[in-house]
Amino acid sequence: MADVLLEVEDATKTYHSRGETTAALKGVSLVVDESPATIACIAGESGSGKTTLANSILGFTQLTSGTISYRGTNIATLTRSQQLEYRRDVQAVFQDPFGVYNPFYRIRRLFDVLIKRFRLAQSKAEARELIEEALNVVGIRGEEVLDKNPHQLSGGQRQRIMMARAYLLKPRLIVADEPVSMVDASLRAMILDVMLRLRDERGISFLYITHDLSTAYQIGDDIYILYGGELIEQGRAQEVIENPQHEYAKLLIGSIPVPDPSIRWNREPHSQAG
Numbered sequence: 001m002a003d004v005l006l007e008v009e010d011a012t013k014t015y016h017s018r019g020e021t022t023a024a025l026k027g028v029s030l031v032v033d034e035s036p037a038t039i040a041c042i043a044g045e046s047g048s049g050k051t052t053l054a055n056s057i058l059g060f061t062q063l064t065s066g067t068i069s070y071r072g073t074n075i076a077t078l079t080r081s082q083q084l085e086y087r088r089d090v091q092a093v094f095q096d097p098f099g100v101y102n103p104f105y106r107i108r109r110l111f112d113v114l115i116k117r118f119r120l121a122q123s124k125a126e127a128r129e130l131i132e133e134a135l136n137v138v139g140i141r142g143e144e145v146l147d148k149n150p151h152q153l154s155g156g157q158r159q160r161i162m163m164a165r166a167y168l169l170k171p172r173l174i175v176a177d178e179p180v181s182m183v184d185a186s187l188r189a190m191i192l193d194v195m196l197r198l199r200d201e202r203g204i205s206f207l208y209i210t211h212d213l214s215t216a217y218q219i220g221d222d223i224y225i226l227y228g229g230e231l232i233e234q235g236r237a238q239e240v241i242e243n244p245q246h247e248y249a250k251l252l253i254g255s256i257p258v259p260d261p262s263i264r265w266n267r268e269p270h271s272q273a274g
């Protein structure tokens with residue numbers, strides 16, 4: 001039996017704003033395994049509830065009902081020290097991470113702040129080593145980026161830096177919300193490859209949130225398809241995408257641009273055109 005890292009049970013979220021009620025999640029349940037490390041994809045069109053689910057898991061939003069358990073404990077009942085551990089174990093990588101950072105800060109600061117907050121290093125030399133190791137995992141050398149400002153980097157570098165920053169804390173789970181939607185095909189392949197390596201070499205699981213089913217097919221172990229806040233299909237990513245049952249899933253999958261549907265997609269990320 002696989003060890004369960006994260007379990008969402010019957011999650012419901014209803015927003016009330018300006019006299020309007022929106023049911024963003026309706027009874028969603030899912031499981032992300034810890035060992036073996038797993039890439040669980042959450043797919044669905046805009047407005048289907050993907051970000052609400054991610055935000056609930058990250059503790060930015062409270063569920064209206066239902067539970068989210070981390071290694072068997074409901075995250076709503078974590079003690080302070082467990083909360084700190086959770087915030088360290090569960091990291092987020094967003095679509096446009098630099099939108100929220102001060103453009104005048106150097107990249108180095110993104111790492112320094114974390115090292116301080118979580119007391120990861122005893123000395124400057126140790127901090128430098130940790131940063132270099134994290135950057136190496138995503139194929140970047142410190143000297144290429146650390147003294148630059150965010151706008152001096154490419155989209156692919158930014159995303160890889162955010163992965164490195166998440167990796168610095170040696171998390172068990174990375175919640176990646178559309179991490180490749182703003183980069184071109186070759187960079188996308190590189191970032192997806194980083195995710196696979198983190199899963200396989202470092203045992204990090206992912207909740208990979210995307211509206212792009214072709215990348216879910218390339219790297220996903222499991223998939224959960226949301227439609228209007230409801231989970232309409234779930235299973236092994238390859239099986240669901242090759243043989244969807246629900247009408248909406250068929251539509252979503254039918255819209256993936258594949259030149260010849262009789263050609264099976266190659267799951268090897270290196271050989272993907274994008």
Ligand SMILES: Nc1ncnc2c1ncn2[C@@H]1O[C@H](COP(=O)(O)OP(=O)(O)OP(=O)(O)O)[C@@H](O)[C@H]1O
Pocket residue numbers: 015016017022023024044045046047048049050051052053211
């Ligand atoms: N803070 C909020 N207040 C009110 N309604 C909200 C709020 N956040 C999200 N919603 C609504 O909840 C539903 C789900 O939104 P959510 O952002 O989770 O979808 P999504 O699948 O992540 O979409 P996208 O792919 O566009 O990011 C939408 O109808 C949205 O308008």
